[in-house]
Amino acid sequence: MIMRPGQQQLLLPVNPVFIWASLIVALLFDMVPLGRAAWTPDLLALAIVFWSVHQPTRIGIGAAFVFGLCMDVHQSAMLGQHALSYTTLGFFAIMLHRRLLWYPVLSQAPQVLPLFAVSHLIELAIRMIGGGVFPGWSLLIAPVIEAALWPLISLILLAPQRRTPEPDANRPL
Template sequence: MIMPRGTGQLLLPAKPWFIALTLLMALLLDMLPVGPQPAAPSALAVVLVFWNVHQARRIGVGWAFFLGLLMDVHHGAILGQHALAYSGLAFLAVTLHRRLLWFGVWQQALQVLPLFVAAHVVQVSVRLMAGGMSPSPWMLLAPVFEALLWPLAWVLLLAPQRRAPERDEHRPL
């Protein structure tokens, strides 16, 4: 099998408990009461896209929908606003996951930027169709910040998979 250019080593499989822990931590981070921040990036969206790209069989649209419903209930938003946006985000990430892995981390960040933009467009569209107020123009920066968080997520979430399965001083892996 030909390895993608962006990867220099084979990765260990991701542990299911680690995937669940990172999703829970991102959910809790998004639920922190920091007040209205229109340009605040969604850590849950970044982690969802990351795991849908790297572990497409374990994390899918169903988990994105469930986590979106939790976000809707927590924020008191229109029920389904985040769920629809996260489901679409997960679907697009799963659709692009094979192609995306062939690029370096910064090219990946540029390619996931339209996914984050689409998720925010869905959220704003649902809010406006329900008669909500139009969002602040600062909200246009949120997808950019989410794309800029992609390399950080790439480093942090792949770190446990890069370690050697068995430490041995005679093998360089």
């Protein structure tokens, strides 16, 4: 398919197995025992926002809540800390998804930055209310890194939808 500059490629339907597999892989990456620094990006939050924006009918607030509970149990955090954070992320991502998809991927990154910042502020507030220790000002770097990863995550997670349904010798893609 020959496209003029500025046109967006039509995407194939997404496979639900791919959606859930990508969320589980993101969960597993967040569970890798490398030590949790305050500036480390939350890949599961990034995947939840991505799929809530691109597939709001398949990934919703309920899935975000369940994945948040999994992270709470894994990190021995106060039960509901990540669940509330991811639920808020999912809600705001679904609320913004129609407007966000009108923009190119590089313009979407600054628009999802406040979502990630609110998510980290919710986690910090719950941690501080529960008597936790302030992780330091490096916590402010994590939402910026997550927003900077948005174009890369978009490229990776939309790649299976960009292939042609019937590849042949006459179509390069």
